[in-house]
Amino acid sequence: MTSRKAVDPALLLIALSHGVILFAGFFAPYAADTQNRELSFAPPTALHFWDLQGHFHFRPFIYRSAALAGQPNTYREDRSRIFPVHFLVPGTDYRLLGLFRAHRHLFGVDEPARLLLAGSDFYGRDELSRLLFGGQISLFSGVFAAGISLVLGMLLGGLAGYHGRWVDDLVMRIAEVFLAVPWLYLLLSARALLPLHVEPHGVFLLLMAVLGLVGWARPARLVRGVVLSCRKQDFVLAARGFGASDVYLIRAHIFPQAASIAATQMALYVPQYILAEVTLSFFGLGVSEPAPSWGNMLAPLQDNFTLQFCWWLLSPAAALILVFLAYRKAFAHYAKAQFHL
Amino acid sequence: MGRFVRRLLHSLALLFGVSVVAFVLVDSAPGDFFDEMRLDPQISPSMVAALRKQYGMDRPLPAKYLAWVVSVARGEWGFSFAYNASASHILWPRLRNTLLLSGSATFLAWAIALPLGVLAGATRVRWIGSAVSLLTSCLIAIPELVLGILLLLFAVRTGYFPIGGMRSAALVNGHDSGVPWDVLRHLCLPGLCLIAGWLPLLVLHIRSAIQEILQAPFVNAARSYGIPRLRLLLVHVLPAAANPLISLFGLSLGMLISSSLLVEALFGWPGIGRLILESIQARDFFLVIDCTMLAAGGFILGNLTADLLLEVCDPRIRL
Numbered sequence: 001m002t003s004r005k006a007v008d009p010a011l012l013l014i015a016l017s018h019g020v021i022l023f024a025g026f027f028a029p030y031a032a033d034t035q036n037r038e039l040s041f042a043p044p045t046a047l048h049f050w051d052l053q054g055h056f057h058f059r060p061f062i063y064r065s066a067a068l069a070g071q072p073n074t075y076r077e078d079r080s081r082i083f084p085v086h087f088l089v090p091g092t093d094y095r096l097l098g099l100f101r102a103h104r105h106l107f108g109v110d111e112p113a114r115l116l117l118a119g120s121d122f123y124g125r126d127e128l129s130r131l132l133f134g135g136q137i138s139l140f141s142g143v144f145a146a147g148i149s150l151v152l153g154m155l156l157g158g159l160a161g162y163h164g165r166w167v168d169d170l171v172m173r174i175a176e177v178f179l180a181v182p183w184l185y186l187l188l189s190a191r192a193l194l195p196l197h198v199e200p201h202g203v204f205l206l207l208m209a210v211l212g213l214v215g216w217a218r219p220a221r222l223v224r225g226v227v228l229s230c231r232k233q234d235f236v237l238a239a240r241g242f243g244a245s246d247v248y249l250i251r252a253h254i255f256p257q258a259a260s261i262a263a264t265q266m267a268l269y270v271p272q273y274i275l276a277e278v279t280l281s282f283f284g285l286g287v288s289e290p291a292p293s294w295g296n297m298l299a300p301l302q303d304n305f306t307l308q309f310c311w312w313l314l315s316p317a318a319a320l321i322l323v324f325l326a327y328r329k330a331f332a333h334y335a336k337a338q339f340h341l
Numbered sequence: 342m343g344r345f346v347r348r349l350l351h352s353l354a355l356l357f358g359v360s361v362v363a364f365v366l367v368d369s370a371p372g373d374f375f376d377e378m379r380l381d382p383q384i385s386p387s388m389v390a391a392l393r394k395q396y397g398m399d400r401p402l403p404a405k406y407l408a409w410v411v412s413v414a415r416g417e418w419g420f421s422f423a424y425n426a427s428a429s430h431i432l433w434p435r436l437r438n439t440l441l442l443s444g445s446a447t448f449l450a451w452a453i454a455l456p457l458g459v460l461a462g463a464t465r466v467r468w469i470g471s472a473v474s475l476l477t478s479c480l481i482a483i484p485e486l487v488l489g490i491l492l493l494l495f496a497v498r499t500g501y502f503p504i505g506g507m508r509s510a511a512l513v514n515g516h517d518s519g520v521p522w523d524v525l526r527h528l529c530l531p532g533l534c535l536i537a538g539w540l541p542l543l544v545l546h547i548r549s550a551i552q553e554i555l556q557a558p559f560v561n562a563a564r565s566y567g568i569p570r571l572r573l574l575l576v577h578v579l580p581a582a583a584n585p586l587i588s589l590f591g592l593s594l595g596m597l598i599s600s601s602l603l604v605e606a607l608f609g610w611p612g613i614g615r616l617i618l619e620s621i622q623a624r625d626f627f628l629v630i631d632c633t634m635l636a637a638g639g640f641i642l643g644n645l646t647a648d649l650l651l652e653v654c655d656p657r658i659r660l
Contacts, residue, residue: 177361182596184599189621190366282486314491320484
């Protein structure tokens with residue numbers, strides 16, 4: 001084994017972004033669906049350190065945004081009172097990891113001011129909170145769907161490669177059919193399986209199932225190749241000669257090799273599946289309001305007014321690029337390591 | 342030749358398989374076009390049932406499939422409920438638009454990528470290599486959807502380019518003289534988005550193919566004969582590197598119909614990609630299947646073309 005020198009920055013970035021999003025309830029100042037109708041399309045709130053008298057504050061503070069009378073979506077700061085940013089403040093209830101009831105947030109300000117670090121959307125919902133909670137749906141549907149299709153692919157591909165004969169033929173012919181349809185078209189025709197309007201609760205699971213279903217063919221083909229080449233290797237033949245059982249062979253010799261390939265492929269598939277969820281939601285075929293996802297948060301940008309004046313609504317796009325970059329780098333890292341082995 | 346015929350039959354079987362999968366997927370969807378119709382209070386349930394019977398949508402799946410096959414053979418490609426016309430009337434103009442967009446984009450992408458990839462693969466100047474690497478890794482990291490939104494933002498902010506669609510509203514019913522120029526202006530941004538999608542893939546493959554061949558012994562031999570560098574690159578290295586590039590070319594041919602789905606939907610380009618999105622939302626049964634079949638058919642045809650080209654170009658394959 002090669003010794004691990006430093007932690008790869010890409011892996012660190014992946015771990016960090018997923019960690020923050022996993023604890024979204026803690027890092028987000030508000031709930032994803034708290035509306036402030038009087039703050040529709042408010043730009044990001046500015047953090048201040050110097051007050052009007054020129055005094056420096058160690059604790060950053062904000063001014064309350066107030067709508068200008070008669071001008072929609074135009075705001076100015078109400079400088080009459082400062083609202084210091086507090087840390088570890090009690091706020092709205094949320095469930096940490098979906099299990100523990102909690103109400104502490106990393107930061108927040110006193111009512112009636114709102115701390116909108118990334119602006120707000122049409123309903124005045126905090127974009128940053130929605131970005132974090134939306135990441136939970138987008139990132140984890142990506143990870144889980146990639147997991148589903150990898151497991152499915154490994155099972156079917158492993159079966160095909162190990163059993164050979166007609167099972168191999170059957171599985172590979174079906175895989176070919178799935179591979180012959182371009183990815184987005186396959187995704188869309190599989191999406192047609194679901195009812196047009198899915199309620200937000202069920203959509204997460206259904207979407208993952210669909211995504212996992214359409215993507216099994218590529219990993220299956222890959223794993224089949226690995227298993228086939230494994231079976232012919234001398235140590236496998238030797239083990240078989242010593243009377244090793246099928247289960248033992250798969251567990252001790254074939255699975256470890258296939259698993260390392262699966263790890264590499266995971267770094268390739270996860271961003272693809274994240275993008276699949278984002279794409280579906282963007283076109284109104286995936287996660288629907290009020291649940292946030294990076295896709296349906298980007299959807300308002302199809303409107304020209306929003307696109308022109310609300311640049312802060314692009315924040316999911318920035319998050320997407322960041323995550324993509326991290327996964328690309330991780331894949332390159334793993335692929336290189338595997339190549340040298 | 343026999344090999345090729347076998348490949349052709351295989352492709353046809355594949356198309357058959359795709360059509361079965363598409364039918365099963367789309368048919369098992371809950372609700373159809375007529376269910377959405379029922380929301381209209383002026384249409385009675387018996388009317389919906391009668392319509393469904395009239396269009397043959399109450400029959401079992403195999404019967405529907407057979408009817409579709411017959412209709413494809415007649416060149417009608419099924420019936421669109423939303424447009425109330427045979428699907429071919431809707432499909433062909435859309436297909437032409439898609440091919441116009443993705444054809445020009447793919448052509449330009451190759452025209453840019455080929456010199457860039459060869460340059461990056463053959464150069465000994467370090468900064469050129471790293472500049473190309475930087476460009477490709479930047480383009481790879483930006484998803485097409487995000488790039489499209491950014492380009493739209495650019496169009497909205499500057500007003501240099503039209504924001505969407507294929508023709509300006511003023512020209513749709515007017516005289517024809519300005520149309521080609523108008524379409525070209527509408528083509529720019531979606532085309533750019535598609536080119537940006539293809540470019541990193543093409544450049545990386547071309548570069549690695551060139552680099553691989555440059556390490557072959559025959560290149561050293563040719564160099565020692567004193568063959569000029571450019572001639573060596575274009576006459577000896579490039580043909581030797583053609584093999585993976587032909588497969589890639591087949592892929593890009595095959596993706597002509599399908600690659601532009603996202604871009605079409607974003608920029609409102611009236612092509613096949615936007616059609617399938619609309620058809621899914623309208624539950625327009627046959628159009629969803631037709632679009633999927635066209636995309637898959639194009640893909641299979643592209644692979645077939647690549648196989649044929651390889652067989653022509655590379656004698657090793659024929660063995």
